[in-house]
Amino acid sequence: MKRLDVVVIGGGLVGAATAFRLAQAGASVAVVEAGYPNIGASGANAGSLHFQLERRFLENGEALADQAAQVLSLNRLAIEEWRRLDAEMGPDLHIHMRGGLMVAETADQVRTLERKVAREVEGGLDTRLIDGAEARTIAPGLSEAVTAAAYLPSEGHADPKALTPAFMTRAQTGGVQLLQGARLTAAGADAQGYRLTVRRGEADIELATRKVLIAAGAWTGRIGELFNLHLPIYPVALLMNVTERAPPILEQLIQHVGQRLSMKQAHAGNMLIGGGWPSRMLLDAAGRFDLDRPAELLTPSLAGNLGVASRIFPPVAELNLIRSWTGITAITADQTPLVGEVPQAPGVYVAAGGSAFTLGPVFARLLARLILDEREDRLSIFSPARFGHLNSFMGGRLA
Ligand SMILES: Cc1cc2nc3c(=O)[nH]c(=O)nc-3n(C[C@H](O)[C@H](O)[C@H](O)COP(=O)(O)OP(=O)(O)OC[C@H]3O[C@@H](n4cnc5c(N)ncnc54)[C@H](O)[C@@H]3O)c2cc1C
Known part of the structure; x- marks a missing residue:
């Protein structure tokens, strides 16, 4: 059996984009995808390119907010990456970076915005606090x-339906083998790397590879178990809504610092x-969260989401809602992404957690370098090594 350089588990944005970058660098790569590319969070998300610190980073106290602020170094790189992508991949991705406003209503929220903007400026973003009139x-x-509002001119949005397929098509053109409808079911180590068993239909396919990238979003923890690893990533189910089409009424990405809200015009x-x-x-x-079936929509969430949207941006209240859906994504225990090699399983890399629509393309560029043994320090603060204690009795390279 010919040994591949890298097998990527998961054909979402992170898997597709990293496979593409690896192939560009000359690696032999296969992507194993249980469903079809973009079936997971990558195709169900809001498409926001949010480079400001997200509200969720700010609501759990200063210590966690400080820790989460580490993501700013990556956000800065992501801004450059999205500008490059626009030039590299053309207009079909509908990359629209015309600014983002994170709004406040109360005096408390304004104080939170002030602290947030100070953190961001220190972290190298050109966010600016402006008043309501501006x-x-x-x-x-x-x-x-x-x-x-906190205003960042580089924020915006892109098309989640287009991005992952664009990366996957380019990856395949570059020689990446896509195994679709193929689920990783077992993994073991050997002297040169890893042997993987993939179930497709009624057949088992065996793959031999030097390295493995787990890019399985909400399923990451489950894939970790196949490698005898604890990967502390938790699935969370979210709600999305879309209205009928309207003439141009909103150029920017709108978020709220004290309420759950993101809004944009696609x-x-x-x-x-x-x-x-x-x-x-x-x-x-088995009584575990079912990651393969859509989550249940909660009507209080629907009412809450539409309520805050209408209050902050009244023109939206005039439009008919045409669809709501749920999607499952993943967060880590400390909110920051988990990206890098797992120390207890040399050759096994993971990339998950965080807002990986915004960050997926930059993860991919940096991860490909890391996997190909190029010097790459910019991901080190997101390394799984920070959760090494969870794996001190795990891992092991015995077949
Ligand atoms: C409703 C919603 C809104 C969001 N909004 C935003 C946003 O506006 N901006 C932002 O930056 N982020 C947003 N996110 C988060 C973002 O979508 C995710 O972080 C990102 O898409 C993760 O990409 P991924 O490739 O890691 O995972 P996924 O796209 O979930 O891909 C993982 C893939 O792994 C496959 N897989 C699972 N198990 C196996 C197995 N055993 N074998 C083979 N394949 C397997 C799955 O089928 C899936 O295709 C949102 C998420 C949701 C759900």
């Missing part, structure tokens, strides 16, 4: 309820409304 000159539909004119309102994951026959 926010309304930038985005005229914003309501009088908005008293201040290229076809529809308004996409989300921001992290919870959905409820179903349970499987």
Whole structure:
């Protein structure tokens, strides 16, 4: 059996983009995808390119906010990466970087914005605190309820339906083998790397590889178990909504510092409304969260999401809602992404957690370098080594 350089588990954005970068560098790569490319969070998300610190980083105290602020170094790189992508991949990705406003209504929220902007400026972003009136000159539909906003001109959005397929198509053109409808079911180590068993239909396919990248989003913890590893990533189910098409009414990405809200107008004119309102994951026959079935939509989340959207940006209240859906993504125990080689399983890399639509393309560029043994320090703060204690009795390279 010919040994591959890298097998990537998962054909979402992170897997597809990293496979493409690896192939560009000359590696032999296969992507193993249980469903089809973009079936997971990568195809179900809001498409926000948010480089400001997200609200969720700010609501659990200063210590966690400080820790989460480490992501700013990656956000800065992501801004450059998205600008490059626009030039590299053309207009079909609908990359639209015309600014983002994180709004506040109350005095408390304004103070949170002030601290956030200070952190971001220190971290090298050119975020600016502006008052409500200036926010309304930038985005005229914003309501009088908005008293201040943090404005970052490079924020924006892109098309989640287009991005992963674009990377996957380019990866395949570059020689990457896509095994679709193929689920990793077992893994073992040998002297040169890893042997993987992949179930496709009724058949088992055996793969031999030097290295493995686990790019399995919400399924990452489950894949970790196949390598006798604890990967502390937790699935979370979120809600998304889309309205009918409207004439151009919003150029920017809108978020809220004290409420769950993200809003933008997609290229076809529809308004996409989300921001992290919870959905409820179903349970499987074994009583575990079922990651393969859509989560249940919760009506209080729907009402809450649409309520805050209408209050902050009243023109959206005039539009009909045409669809709501749920998607399952993944967060880590300390909120920052988990990206790099797992020390207890040399040759096994993981990339998950965080806002990996915004960060997926930059993860891919840096990870490909890391996997190909090029010097790459920019991911070191996100290394799984920080959770090494969880794996001190795990791992092991015995077949
Ligand atoms: C509703 C929602 C809104 C979001 N909004 C944003 C946003 O606006 N901006 C942002 O930056 N991020 C956002 N995110 C997060 C973002 O979508 C994810 O971080 C990102 O898509 C993760 O990409 P991925 O490739 O790691 O995972 P996924 O896209 O989930 O891909 C993982 C793949 O692994 C496959 N897989 C699982 N198990 C196996 C197995 N055993 N064998 C083979 N394949 C397997 C799955 O089928 C899946 O295709 C949002 C997420 C959701 C759910």
